[in-house]
Amino acid sequence: MGNALWTGVRLGDVLDLAGADLGPGGQVVGRSVDRWTAGFPTDVVTDGPEPLVAVGMNGDPLPAVHGFPARLVVPGLYGYVSATKWLSGLDVVGWDEHDGYWVPRGWAKRAPIKTQSRIDVPRSGASVAPGSTVVAGVAWAPGPGVESVEVGADGGEWITAELATPLSSQAWVQWRAEVELAAGTHVLAVRATDGTGAVQTPERASPRPDGATGHHTVSVRVG
DSSP: OOOOOEEEEEEHHHHTTOOOOOTTTEEEEEEETSSOEEEEEEEEHHSSSSEEEEEEEEEEEEOOOGTTTTTOOOOOBGGGEEETOOOOEEEETTTTOOOTTGGGTTSSSSOOOEEEEEEEEEEEEEEEEEEEEEEEEEEOOTOOOOOEEEETTTTTOOEEEEEEESSSSSOOOEEEEEHHHHHHHHEEEEEEEESSSBBBOOOOOEEEEEEEOOOOEEEEEEE
16 A cells, blocks of 8 residues: 555556547456456446556655556555556456456455544554553545544543645545553553545454455553
8 A cells, every 4th residue: 555656647548549438338348468457447448436447656656566557546445456467458348357366266346445544653552651642544445535543541531633634635634633542551442534424434344355454453561
């Protein structure tokens, strides 16, 4: 994960030049030189934030490890259905006409990124002094953006965190809060609320098949 500055051309412009039909019920399939494929609905191109065929990263030509000479960058979707590196071709086909590399391997075909948040400071298992403890991390909700982040200790009252200014609604945002902790062992948790008012679910699910859910927690020793 990161916040690179991408340089490229709009995927929609490329498909328009090719005369592609971006009507409902279709998908755009990116093909890599190593024959890897990923597909996503055509309405991602027509109705969502603009996907790019990227050729540059942070002011330099696209590095080989990130997909030189070109790759797809599609906001709001997990990379396994969208981020084709070393791009060799694009197809527009029916939704049922192709499954990308990961779909036959048990992963979901539709994969919008879920609202999530993470504690980076303090690390789990860390020892901290009693009193006010800074808790900080990042949160993301591509599309609606992050409206707020809250931190809790030991299942108690949620505390509203401060948010940095995000680069865009597609980017993650940094947050911090100060929590009063007495001597002992404590479990810290974090949750985010997106721009529609939807609160991050506490229900835990593994990344497979369509993205992890649940509140990130860390355990710290105080005193």
